[in-house]
Amino acid sequence: MLAINNLSYFIGGRALYENASLHIKPKDKIGLIGQNGKGKSTLLKLINGELTIDGGEISRSKEVSLGFLNQDLLSYQSEDSIVDVAMMAFEEAVDAHKKIEAILKKLETEYSDELIEKLTKLQEKFERLEGYSMQAKAEEILEGIGFKTSDLNRPLKEFSGGWRMRVMLAKLLLEKPSLLMLDEPTNHLDLPSIEWIENYLRTYEGAVIVVSHDRHFLNNTINKIVEVSNAQLTMYEGNYDFYLQEKEMRSEIQKNAFENQQQKIKQTEQFIDRFRAKATKARQVQSRVKALEKMDVIEDVVDENAVVNFKFEFKQKSGRHVIRLENVSKSYGDLEILRSTTANIERGDKIALIGANGKGKSTLLRIIAGTEKIEGKREQGHNVQMGFYAQHQLESLNINNEILDELKQAGSNKSDLELRQILGCFLFGGDDVFKKIKVLSGGEKSRVALARTLIDESNFLLLDEPTNHLDFQSENILIQALQQYTGTFITVSHNRHFIKQTANKIWYIENKQIKEYPGTYDEYLYWQSLQEDKKEEPKPEKIEKKEKPKTERRDKNEDQLKQYQKELNKLENDIEKEEVLISELEAKMAKPDVYGNPDELLKVNTSYQNSKDKLEQLTKEWESLMEMIDELS
Template sequence: MISVDNIAVEFSGDTLFSDVSFVINETDKIALMGKNGAGKSTMMKIIAGVQKATRGNIRYPKEAVIAYLPQHLLTEDNCTVFEEASKAFGIIFDMQNEMNRLNKELETRTDYESDEYMKLIQKVSDLGEKYYALEEINYEAEVEKALAGLGFKREDFHRQTSEFSGGWRMRIELTKILLQKPDLILLDEPTNHVDIESVIWLEDFLLNKAKAVVVISHDKTFIDNITNRTIEVTMGRIYDYKANYSHYLQLREDRRSHQIKAFQEQQRFIADNQAFIDRFKGTYSKTNQVTSRERMIEKLEIIEIDEIDNSSLRLRFPTAVRSGDYPVTVNALTKTYGEHVVFKDANMSISRGEKVSFVGRNGEGKSTMIKAIMGEIDFEGECQLGHNIKVGYFAQNQASLLDQTLTVFQTVDEVAHGDVRTQMKNILGRFMFGGEDIEKKVSVLSGGEKTRLAMVKLLLEPVNLLILDEPTNHLDLKSKDVLKEALLDFDGTLILVSHDRDFLQGLSQKVFEFKDKRVIEHFESIDAFLERNRIQSLKEIDLKN
């Protein structure tokens, strides 16, 4: 059991949260929720011990092992994937080295009757007992199993970590965490760069093998599947619900309704007493009553209503020219990098107005196909865009293409036309650009902020073919809802790559699966495909275990 006792965090006189207390039990699976800036990541860092609170304490059992996966990683690049993952068993290697050192010392000493020699023997005995109990673990097999579960191929094991993207390095860190079998796992946005099959594997692990878990995530399906408790950080305090995320939303709405009712009753009470004070102030016979009511109002603790986004913004893509019947046609397309074949003889025909999803494990060629469609890479075969095509393209590196000299507002203002211009601040607010943020230069924004800004800009441009490659990685739940509503209303052609199952559901009627160097067309909705894929993946997990 881990106890958070009266934690407070203050920055330059501003209070992020104060007197926060809760307990993490041995098998709790907790979703840490709240709007951006509420303090979720700060709370997690304090529990992990990488940041200190202004006041308060975190109490742990003496032998507790706590593992933390931050949202942004700082990794070293001086070993292979397998070597880096094996660091999870550092305690075994340290014990081996210590036992070797102690045994060598015993070999060289001759004071067999001394107390120091007896103590050394006892130390070797105690350490050996611990070591041989741990040695039953076949760590090499465990490392291989975990790496494979998170999407690594056997040929990847001995490649340098420096050869992998940030998303893949995050998986290496996640592998190390899972192998440590900690008492508490802290995960800050663990699914941002993980494909659907790996997310399913991670869910199974957290549910069936992990002990306590605290997770921050904008993936609704993921947190609904793994959590049984939700802690909401809001307005400097927390609310603790014994419920998963979807149920928590209902309970939170009930709580807010009660708050509104209590607030209204309190305001009526204050108004009635203030009316009495105003009427009889200066009346000698009522002096004591007036003074008593004034003091009562002064001491009254005003009921606060939780912050909530009441805006009903529904964003639609501007109308674009009508495209030809087949916006994208691919014939016998093959892409190789040296001897490595990404996919071979791929064929696809996407009709006007169709919404399709590209799915498959990372590295199977989804983004490569998009780059081929956009004409960004060379390939064998044919890939053509249809007549009158106006492409809106959101790539994973889209943030780098923004004009660094413009402000946030200028960036979107230059592409906005018509009535939407009157809603610019509301639109930016829904994508977490509020207040003074809109006057910031693009050059000072974080990577996540730039990504969100690039998405807002795209939403305001008239296009008839929309290609989105992992568009939700830096969007909160409300921003994702705005984007999803816009995509559902979009009357053009959509190609979507995403690992976010909740976001994908209902968005496409056809699926192109990238698997084993092939592109397989499935004439079914993404919902049907995901359910079939989930069942198949879980069967594979059972076989591996």
């Protein structure tokens, strides 16, 4: 379908790609990953023909059509309605429709057989191009990615960049190119829209290449990972979780091969040095010198899993009550966001505020920050020192500052040595701390802004989409930093992995009220699934008499207990099966014919890891169900 052979591309003297190759087959679903600045977006632009390669070849068959969603589309504006912009995907059908409209208008004053014949042919063409259903298809996709029905006829220019990007995504999906290329498509989507896109891409008939740092999105949509590293493209046959397991195994093999080769080189060099002056060994010495010159050097493994060991210090702890909202209401004209709602943030809370865009998450964050006018009461606790991180923090960085100077100006009064140690935690080591902000990539700027936010000794953080534009390594640093953070924070995020790793409470807005689930994201999802199951259960017939309400409640509790017990029994059976399977796989890995065969060992190890993950999930579900049974008992 599309072949990249020996691709080379240079920026200045730096090779983004050097003799890199990749073959894309029909229906491949590829996740393109790598650290920021390594050339992922550049590769998509090279495939699309926007950039010219320096060497090698990119070839594709004539019938292959390309569709490319990139961040440059944020600036696209139009007077047309968003449904009309999306329908530009049906270029031929739209053109035929315009001609039909013109002929119909002409027929009002001028009738002729020639016009009727033209009209008939155009109508047949319009029907063949599925023109009569194109508006319905456009509306379905636009609503699927988050637009309200009332928004569809609004001009594109009225929407923000993120929403305009969604319209361009809808247009692209309607075009159905044979190779769909998406550059960070989830950055401007909320959770319901991300899940909709996941379902769409899973059944997409063409090939897909996605640049994304959302590991859940990759796990749910792709079947291959291509890693951009060391100017090469490395393929992994599986989703992101498989990539992590496979890469660890490949890295171990490479590390062993590197160490063995280094030992061989050392021994060879010792032989050469020892016998160089002996005429009787001249031929053997010369042979070893040539062998060293011809040797393909194996690279050492670079550990990209940076570990943060950052000690957060506060001048003072906050009081137990950090923020209290009491009977808070907020409206913008006729648009009501919150209505007489109450919520509390306590010291040590790690809150993820989730839900669809347009529900008021950013407004609520500003209310908590005290920058939004409200009806009702907002009360800030004793000794609360607030820090705020959002994507606009990047714009507040002084581009002419060096990284170290930028942190000095954060006002923490830390010494240069202390600041350099902190920057080391955020992957700025050695002379990197003297780089100017203006030469940094988006991900590097995010890390500087995060470091600056986290060192100002705030004991309460507000984080607005903190993982946007972060690569996996930077995201991992942020997660570790927040796991070690002993203060309180609330974050708005659509990144499910980030939420799972950091939050101990879930907030969402429903019916103009702030709702709280007092647990992790996994527990919240399980609880939510149980609520959905309850909604789907058939409603009992209406009972006219209400003589024994206590008995009815007891009967209802007993019915619920029976249902929970049934689910618990099933979970226990599943857990037992998984434990037996894990024992069998452990025994299998100990057999010489398995651990001596890398391919077989990989296969068994993959099954083992999958079973362990499944067992962990089943155990969490069992624990949550037991808590619910205890509450009803």
